[in-house]
Amino acid sequence: MSRYSLSIRPFGVHAILVEWPQIVEEAILEDILQFTAHLKGNCLDSSKWEIVPSYNSITLIHREKPIDFNDFKKKIESWYAEKFVTKPRQKFLWRLPVCYDLEFGIDLEEVSQKLNKSIDEVIELHTSFQYTVYGIGFLPGFMYLGGLPTALEVPRRAEPRLHVRKGSVGLAGKQTGIYPQESPGGWNIIGNCSVSMFNPKSETPSFVNVGDKVQFYSIERAAYDLHKIEGEVGIYKLEKIKLDA
Amino acid sequence: MLKLLKSGFFTSIQDGGRFGYLNKGVPVSGFMDSFSATKINLLLENEPDAALIEITMTGPTIEFEAPTYICLGGAEMSVTLNNSPIQHFKVYKIEQGDILSYGKLKKGFRNFLALKGGIQTAPVLASRSQYYPVTDTNCLKDRSEVPYDSVTTFDPKISEIKVDSFLDETSLEVSQGPEFNQLNDKQLEVLFFKDFKVAKENNRMAYQLADTIAGHKISMLTSATLPGTVQLTPSGKLLILMKDGQTTGGYPRILQLSDKAISILSQKKFGDTVSFKLFKI
Numbered sequence: 001m002s003r004y005s006l007s008i009r010p011f012g013v014h015a016i017l018v019e020w021p022q023i024v025e026e027a028i029l030e031d032i033l034q035f036t037a038h039l040k041g042n043c044l045d046s047s048k049w050e051i052v053p054s055y056n057s058i059t060l061i062h063r064e065k066p067i068d069f070n071d072f073k074k075k076i077e078s079w080y081a082e083k084f085v086t087k088p089r090q091k092f093l094w095r096l097p098v099c100y101d102l103e104f105g106i107d108l109e110e111v112s113q114k115l116n117k118s119i120d121e122v123i124e125l126h127t128s129f130q131y132t133v134y135g136i137g138f139l140p141g142f143m144y145l146g147g148l149p150t151a152l153e154v155p156r157r158a159e160p161r162l163h164v165r166k167g168s169v170g171l172a173g174k175q176t177g178i179y180p181q182e183s184p185g186g187w188n189i190i191g192n193c194s195v196s197m198f199n200p201k202s203e204t205p206s207f208v209n210v211g212d213k214v215q216f217y218s219i220e221r222a223a224y225d226l227h228k229i230e231g232e233v234g235i236y237k238l239e240k241i242k243l244d245a
Numbered sequence: 246m247l248k249l250l251k252s253g254f255f256t257s258i259q260d261g262g263r264f265g266y267l268n269k270g271v272p273v274s275g276f277m278d279s280f281s282a283t284k285i286n287l288l289l290e291n292e293p294d295a296a297l298i299e300i301t302m303t304g305p306t307i308e309f310e311a312p313t314y315i316c317l318g319g320a321e322m323s324v325t326l327n328n329s330p331i332q333h334f335k336v337y338k339i340e341q342g343d344i345l346s347y348g349k350l351k352k353g354f355r356n357f358l359a360l361k362g363g364i365q366t367a368p369v370l371a372s373r374s375q376y377y378p379v380t381d382t383n384c385l386k387d388r389s390e391v392p393y394d395s396v397t398t399f400d401p402k403i404s405e406i407k408v409d410s411f412l413d414e415t416s417l418e419v420s421q422g423p424e425f426n427q428l429n430d431k432q433l434e435v436l437f438f439k440d441f442k443v444a445k446e447n448n449r450m451a452y453q454l455a456d457t458i459a460g461h462k463i464s465m466l467t468s469a470t471l472p473g474t475v476q477l478t479p480s481g482k483l484l485i486l487m488k489d490g491q492t493t494g495g496y497p498r499i500l501q502l503s504d505k506a507i508s509i510l511s512q513k514k515f516g517d518t519v520s521f522k523l524f525k526i
Contacts, residue, residue, distance in 0.1 A: 011498070013420070013526060017468070050267045050268070052267050054468050054469060056468075057466070061267065135467055137469070137493025137494075138491050139491070140271045140272075140378065140379065142270055198269075201369075205370060
């Protein structure tokens with residue numbers, strides 16, 4: 001089962017960093033998720049430990065006590081050498097509605113010029129792919145999405161904006177993503193997602209998990225407004241599709 | 246309830262921190278100087294992580310609407326209770342209508358005010374620590390009201406302690422961060438033999454240092470960050486993430502502050518100097 005050679009290093013006295021090869025790849029992400037499920041299910045007391053997966057690493061953080069690094073490193077190695085039997089969490093493809101009206105997509109015209117494509121072609125391309133969630137961080141509920149086609153790669157804006165509206169959908173280099181709250185930011189904004197990506201009133205404040213997939217679809221302004229109202233009263237229903245493990 | 250007649254510069258409710266949501270991008274939050282905060286909780290015989298009020302630079306004026314016992318500690322500030330000066334790390338009885346008033350900051354940057362039984366706001370995601378957008382606001386405002394349970398009798402086992410002040414301490418104990426080995430000799434030399442000034446950009450999320458070291462072209466994939474993680478930007482700026490810091494980042498994590506060093510740094514303000522001292526894990 002251990003297909004990768006892991007690097008295990010201390011990260012302060014309360015945390016340990018476990019790294020896979022430095023490559024963005026679904027096979028590595030899958031191995032990380034399976035090992036995380038094994039750790040949570042069979043090896044660690046999850047009331048004491050936090051596990052943060054991201055791209056090619058997991059960071060294990062103990063909430064209270066310092067970790068005996070050498071001893072714990074050996075444990076991690078032996079756990080990784082075991083045959084994991086725990087099934088990772090069910091993965092979903094989330095279909096997320098985006099309104100690409102120019103009122104929201106304030107950089108859409110500039111992006112279309114830079115990419116030498118019509119606005120419709122940009123939207124068509126952006127909605128044609130399934131993006132993999134490689135990490136969640138930076139802001140509560142912010143997804144690091146991988147799998148953007150090279151045809152949509154456009155550099156970050158030279159000057160970041162002080163205020164990017166909540167829900168803004170952006171492009172920057174090899175990345176696309178949604179601002180879960182108003183924040184400063186340097187991405188090119190092409191639309192706005194009507195679904196709130198972070199809800200602190202819920203026990204699962206962000207519905208997406210690392211390893212899930214996201215596909216955007218284009219909606220009209222009227223549908224956007226309706227979703228917003230439905231979201232506020234709590235009757236909006238997200239579209240999700242189970243993915244095979 | 247207690248009422249903030251004046252809120253001060255940045256006054257917020259904090260507890261031991263918000264755990265369990267790091268993988269959703271929610272920072273741990275909680276006391277910036279947990280060393281001082283847990284001590285005053287213990288004097289009041291509260292849980293060490295009980296919610297209290299964290300005060301930054303200029304403090305509030307507070308009116309108590311019910312009896313309780315209080316204790317304050319952390320940064321040295323002139324504080325009066327009904328116009329009589331009171332001391333740090335000492336338990337005081339509070340009657341209904343009492344006024345606690347913060348004056349001049351003398352040393353340090355953050356003071357903590359604990360109440361017997363702790364602050365009783367509703368926890369959000371298992372913590373009372375204020376952090377927007379988990380809580381509606383990230384600090385208390387003028388006229389904010391904060392709930393607590395009325396306590397009329399309490400006989401503390403120890404009513405005051407002498408705390409070895411670390412407010413003059415400038416040396417930050419650090420261990421090697423995950424990308425430490427990618428630093429070159431020139432960067433290392435500056436890092437451990439120079440003093441660094443705290444920049445204007447310092448808050449609960451991060452402390453930026455005004456002095457820089459040589460930049461780099463290290464590229465890495467986004468990975469977890471912790472309170473106390475020292476990041477090095479490509480231009481050579483040092484950013485030290487604090488309790489409200491982001492949970493992941495893409496800059497090399499060159500050093501990691503010890504818990505004590507996080508408390509020491511949280512008592513520093515713009516223009517103060519710090520230095521790094523390496524210890525081995």
